[in-house]
Amino acid sequence: MADIFDVIADGTRRDILRLLLDRASAGQDGTSVSHIVGELGVSQPTVSKHLKVLREAHLVSVREEGQHRYYSLSAEPLDEVDDWLVPFFTQDGELQAAAAALPDSAAHAAEVVGRAAASAKHAVTNALRKLPGR
Incomplete structure (x- = not known):
């Protein structure tokens, strides 16, 4: 592949x-x-x-x-791209260090919420771009 x-x-x-x-x-x-x-x-x-x-x-x-x-x-295969990109959006690895300190279940929940928030932001941004006069 x-x-x-x-x-x-x-x-x-x-x-x-x-x-x-x-x-x-x-x-x-x-x-x-x-x-x-x-x-x-x-x-x-x-x-x-x-x-x-x-x-x-x-x-x-x-x-x-x-x-x-x-x-x-x-x-689903785009998760690999997402995983590769995420460290570039964190400041000095602070978020990575904080996530590493969480229990696995909490880290997973934080990841799911973060992805959902990013997805919602992307959808809203695209919708706003499509409005007349933009």
Whole structure:
């Protein structure tokens, strides 16, 4: 399997992941290849090539219905990226030292709450960016 950082380094693949995330946030259960092609303005063979890479990296799952394939985001592999990035956002390792002093269950709870807060901040920031006049 390719390194997760190599997989997400490609802009088209990031665009596909963003589209799948947006569609999932809107309650869509899977997105067709033709929808991705139409939204991104990229050729079908190019989209299929990138979806194959994303599938092999376990970043997307596919559901087949007849001749149609519907793709959904599987964000778990991005935890590796998140784990790598988090130390860059802490000041002098203070948060890491504090987390290391916590019992495992408390450290896990703090991590879950922190991720939820970061996710909520990201969603609000994106929603505000989409408002007219911004």
